Amino acid sequence: MRIGIPALYAPFPYRRQPVYRALEEACTDWLASLNPPLDDEQRKLLASCNSSAASRVFCSDIPTELLQPFHDWAVVATFFDKVILGTPPVSRDIAKMAEIVDTVMTAMESPLGKPAGEDFFITAWKSLADRIRLHAAPSVMTRWLEGHRQFFLGHLHQQALALAGRQCDLDTYACLRRKTFWAPVVPPAMEMSRGDDLSDAYLNHPELQAMSQAAQLLWAWDNDIFSYGRDFPGCLGGPEIREGQEVNLVEIIRTTYRCDLPEAFERAVRLRNQIMVLFTRLSEEFTPHDDAVRTHIGDLGRSVSGNIAFHHAHDTDWYCCAGHTSSTRPQITLGSSITDISPPEAGDPLPWRSIGWWWELVPSVPAGRNAD
Template sequence: MKYVQPLHIPALYCPIPLRQPHSQTDCIQQRSLEWISGFEVADAATLTSPQWATVPRVACWMLPWADQDRLQVYADWVCFTMIDDSFDGDQSGPSDPGALAVLGSHLIRVAQCPDSDLLPGYGWANVLRDIMARLARLGATSAQLTCLVEATRAFVLGVTWEAACHRKTEMPTIDDYALMRLNSGGMLTYAALYPMLEGYELTQQEIHASSVRALTEMAATLSSWDNDFFSHFRERSENPRPINLIEVFASAHGCSSQQAVGLALNLRDKVMSRYLRLGEQVRADASENLRRYLTGLDQMIRGNIDFSMGTERYANPYNGDPAEVPWATFPRYTTDTPSNDDPEPPPLPSITWWWKDRL
């Protein structure tokens, strides 16, 4: 068997302070895996592989201060976002993009109406139905659930678009990918869960403020792009030309994947620099609840990096001993020095509004 070799991924720029994961991470992971196994969305071998078994742990890095029962819901939701593999990666979903759109529309309706009889035999729909009911029992308000439904709509739309590109073996432009990945990474849904799982509520004015929307989008995008750096080796082991930020840059610039790493990091650090500057401005006049939300966004970015640096999900795609198969190794630290802190916006129409003077 011919093995793909991992790229060199340097330390990521992230001056957000490190927090240790939740003290009950092992227990939460085990409970999530036992729970998801009851819906028959994957076989036992898949669920026990490093690529799947470690997935719930990221929630414990992203929300380490949460009550354990509420954090369990977050970890289970992370498992739900693995549906993107059935839409795309493992090819078990419909092969026609039109059929994917129909399935996605039904899933969104299940999120809106968990008591409906839609997709009764589809395991992922039942996973979604179960979590939505649990969130309601935890006291999530109708406004909070609506925010989650809308974020889920964006997620389903994004993974459908990405699956269509894969099936056509078509590499998107950098700007198209920025918009696609904002949605397909599922991070907007993670952000929507913070208020309901921590037991606070933002006002409608806060939720819809352009500055808060921009920070939410940037945090979701940064987390998804960071996944692209860490998951590139795993994706290349499954697909010689994955749709990934690195490969999008390589295609756009006609360069090697390793050369594209630096180009992609340059854009990523520009966004991180803007996120940090705008976050500091918004915090100056923020309410206590909004400050809690912004802290959650910070931890979503930082916790995702800390999880990704040490998980076998990204290091060991061949599920083998490092003496026998290639493993990826990542720096176990971040850097406080950006590769690009230029305050000017990039020439990408889908995201330039994040740099508007009046947000």
């Protein structure tokens, strides 16, 4: 089944990282030095996720030496998510999952010593944190670590819903999903990659907080759209939710409105376009004097377009846009992939408690109305 969906509104242009190959080679050497105990299937998984390719389209003008730790982080984080958190028995045992992430956080937050034992992932997390700590300001390092904690808590919440066979409502999911997909880690990583510390700006400007949270939600919801065909291989049946089933924006819409898949995808794109319009309006109306803040806003905007390109890349086999062979699994196609023309209906605010305050920061936006 092939489903064509409307173009995703993403007006911030991006370009590919010109030194991507150098980043990839250095990452390969670093991983080899840790001697990861990977079997053949795990190596195939690492290749199919292609997480290192995210550096091709995220923060493409950042010097190699500053971007390298975060390129390596993307590989470890994605692989840890898939191999440890997303694989039985851990994926079906919330208590065990919580124990593992607590061990990870303890290792990362400790500025001294070596992690106990010889676990590859704990060693990798500790090594990454130590490398980044050498260059990061203490306040932004604290926010970067806090971003991991938000992700892990969000992941535990989302996995608990999946194990219970429950989908949450859209309002709750807007709050939950922006904490997953590793999204809270990325904004402080962008700052550190440029040698900046915008902690005071984030504290004093709710507009910047809103834009950062909106970008995080866009990364995650776009991931939902592209990964739906993998997460729901049997999704062409009835509207019931199965135990262990992924929590996904498209599926929440399909079960909430009892609509077919094409309509669910159209509604999902409409929602994410409303978030993108909000981000764009805030970026136009918020005019900070600090050059670093303006650059950071541009990085957030460009990362949305880059994230779409990453999911749509021909060598990122993990996502359904790469083409699945199963006739019962939807293959997602985009008419023009990305458009810089704002959809006329996408300017309306969303009335949800979790994110409705974003629109209150834009004077030209009217009061919220139904998401329908």
